[in-house]
Amino acid sequence: xxxxxxxxxxxxxxxxxxxxxxxxxxxxxxxxxxxxxxxxxxxxxxxxxxxxxxxxxxxxxxxxxxxxxxxxxxxxxxxxxxxxxxxxxxxxxxxxxxxxxxxxxxxxxxxxxxxxxxxxxxxxxxxxxxxxxxxxxxxxxxxxxxxxxxxxxxxxxxxxxxxxxxxxxxxxxxxxxxxxxxxxxxxxxxxxxxxxxxxxxxxxxxxxxxxxxxxxxxxxxxxxxxxxxxxxxxxx
Amino acid sequence: xxxxxxxxxxxxxxxxxxxxxxxxxxxxxxxxxxxxxxxxxxxxxxxxxxxxxxxxxxxxxxxxxxxxxxxxxxxxxxxxxxxxxxxxxxxxxxxxxxxxxxxxxxxxxxxxxxxxxxxxxxxxxxxxxxxxxxxxxxxxxxxxxxxxxxxxxxxxxxxxxxxxxxxxxxxxxxxxxxxxxxxxxxxxxxxxxxxxxxxxxxxxxxxxxxxxxxxxxxxxxxxxxxxxxxxxxxxxxxxxxxxxxxxxxxxxxxxxxxxxxxxxxxxxxxxxxxxxxxxxxxxxxxxxxxxxxxxxxxxxxxxxxxxxxxxxxxxxxxxxxxxxxxxxxxxxxxxxxxxxxxxxxxxxxxxxxxxxxxxxxxxxxxxxxxxxxxxxxxxxxxxxxxxxxxxxxxxxxxxxxxxxxxxxxxxxxxxxxxxxxxxxxxxxxxxxxxxxxxxxxxxxxxxxxxxxxxxxxxxxxxxxx
Numbered sequence: 296x297x298x299x300x301x302x303x304x305x306x307x308x309x310x311x312x313x314x315x316x317x318x319x320x321x322x323x324x325x326x327x328x329x330x331x332x333x334x335x336x337x338x339x340x341x342x343x344x345x346x347x348x349x350x351x352x353x354x355x356x357x358x359x360x361x362x363x364x365x366x367x368x369x370x371x372x373x374x375x376x377x378x379x380x381x382x383x384x385x386x387x388x389x390x391x392x393x394x395x396x397x398x399x400x401x402x403x404x405x406x407x408x409x410x411x412x413x414x415x416x417x418x419x420x421x422x423x424x425x426x427x428x429x430x431x432x433x434x435x436x437x438x439x440x441x442x443x444x445x446x447x448x449x450x451x452x453x454x455x456x457x458x459x460x461x462x463x464x465x466x467x468x469x470x471x472x473x474x475x476x477x478x479x480x481x482x483x484x485x486x487x488x489x490x491x492x493x494x495x496x497x498x499x500x501x502x503x504x505x506x507x508x509x510x511x512x513x514x515x516x517x518x519x520x521x522x523x524x525x526x527x528x529x530x531x
Numbered sequence: 532x533x534x535x536x537x538x539x540x541x542x543x544x545x546x547x548x549x550x551x552x553x554x555x556x557x558x559x560x561x562x563x564x565x566x567x568x569x570x571x572x573x574x575x576x577x578x579x580x581x582x583x584x585x586x587x588x589x590x591x592x593x594x595x596x597x598x599x600x601x602x603x604x605x606x607x608x609x610x611x612x613x614x615x616x617x618x619x620x621x622x623x624x625x626x627x628x629x630x631x632x633x634x635x636x637x638x639x640x641x642x643x644x645x646x647x648x649x650x651x652x653x654x655x656x657x658x659x660x661x662x663x664x665x666x667x668x669x670x671x672x673x674x675x676x677x678x679x680x681x682x683x684x685x686x687x688x689x690x691x692x693x694x695x696x697x698x699x700x701x702x703x704x705x706x707x708x709x710x711x712x713x714x715x716x717x718x719x720x721x722x723x724x725x726x727x728x729x730x731x732x733x734x735x736x737x738x739x740x741x742x743x744x745x746x747x748x749x750x751x752x753x754x755x756x757x758x759x760x761x762x763x764x765x766x767x768x769x770x771x772x773x774x775x776x777x778x779x780x781x782x783x784x785x786x787x788x789x790x791x792x793x794x795x796x797x798x799x800x801x802x803x804x805x806x807x808x809x810x811x812x813x814x815x816x817x818x819x820x821x822x823x824x825x826x827x828x829x830x831x832x833x834x835x836x837x838x839x840x841x842x843x844x845x846x847x848x849x850x851x852x853x854x855x856x857x858x859x860x861x862x863x864x865x866x867x868x869x870x871x872x873x874x875x876x877x878x879x880x881x882x883x884x885x886x887x888x889x890x891x892x893x894x895x896x897x898x899x900x901x902x903x904x905x906x907x908x909x910x911x912x913x914x915x916x917x918x919x920x921x922x923x924x925x926x927x928x929x930x931x932x933x934x935x936x937x938x939x940x941x942x943x944x945x946x947x948x949x950x951x952x953x954x955x956x957x958x959x960x961x962x963x964x965x966x967x968x969x970x971x972x973x974x975x976x977x978x979x980x981x982x983x984x985x986x987x988x989x990x991x992x993x994x995x996x
Binding site for chain 2: 340343344345346347362363367368370371372373375376378379380381382386388390391394395396432434515
């Protein structure tokens, strides 16, 4: 579907991302795994068009995506934002559906799946962190773009909510939606993702399914393990 | 399932093209949604409601004061020719009443504009909204349109003042009233563009507020320097918002001023759009900004050559009497005036206001030079040539010390050898005296309007939040 090629981003002398490359396949849930400060959000912001790239490109079917094509191909859901704080959840959802010509037929279903009905008339700014995260994830899934990039989708959610949201994301992925999640909690990532991109110190350390990454770790002398945490530690 | 999603390169290209054309078709719908969103954000903003509430008392205090003064002056019974200008509602009522709008545009409107423009960045909504393929100017345009409409609503107390004045039996001359109102609308446009620009380039709304107020104070400083230094400063100061509003308040519509204001508004909004875009390197934005600023400067310079102007005042406050204008129109040779008056000498402003500004409107080929070695002229009074005004027309020179319109015209006619026909008594503006108190105005502006605005604020916030 999309190929990220040699993506590099610098803040002055500090290199936040260095030659990061990976692929995004249609209908998969891809997890971008890395500790805090590894460059996950920077990578997402570069892909989402929020930050300019210093080098590299986002390729689609062998050619770089233009800005307009990017707008129709992917939607980036940032973390730690409180958009339209004075507006109720209902209006925020309807605005985004109308503004982006989103998947209106899924509106009620998504609201129900994310348990937003009790919050529908509450202002976005009055929601708790977890509630707001659910509202924003619902908005993300209602967007028309085939690819959704969600930064820290489980941040602020409790255990039960994390499990429910993971199931919901998986179900939409299995219905054809492509989802890329940036996650710093490796256990959460293992629960929901089909494949993983490991990021550490601004560099890509590996890409593949758990089995592929495990083999990669074993090839580097680590013991055979199917635990994502162990694999991550071995490869980074 | 996944294999169904895999498209061939050709299919993907076609799909992308279809997506783009669909997006173009949806652009008006998306813009409509943006307008609705900005309207709701405006209604949710406290700054807007503070502006709305404050406009009542602000307009009230100026209108009531103006009507009282007008009534007192009218009560003196001075309706003879020559003092008629004192009883023009343009100067006596509309200039001070709409002056409240100027105060609000300088001190309140910027905060509303900054709240609307910077709010999205502060909340993170901009990161989401700017992912839409709509150009950034569309986002800025929606904000500006809503702010502009908001300003029109906030100006309602001034419209109420017009209705009240009419109900008192006051005279209304629509062209001059429309001119004053247009001046304030343009001024608000400039404020909105400036606030949008500062909000777009600064990280925090407080920085934007400081920058906006700095520019406003900067224009005041420019006016001060112009008053002291004259020359090019004087020319530049004539295009500042306060000078622009002052011209409109006197019923004068200058094409160059209108065009320059529109260029500045368009440039401000375009620059704001350039800085609101996400994913663009700072260096590129800077380059684009410099190019845009250069383009705007060239456009402003070009606009300064647009000389037409229209005197919309009923009293012809910006024009010589018609017979004089006809006589001046006969003079084809360039006129050169050399006035030995310092910038701060009151006689110089008298000469400029009563004669030169009117002369420039009738005679495009008039070149005026002010000569002085100091700014105040106090110590030049003993100089034998200080205060002299030399006129040169067709090789002939004449000197006069008069700074009145009559004195200036007399000298020019002497040089040109023309004579103005006698003006009929009917053509003289006699004014519209009105000796009535501002009945009911205090209740409306100090009571009903603020109560209505507060009521709407509570209802709206209750409904939307």
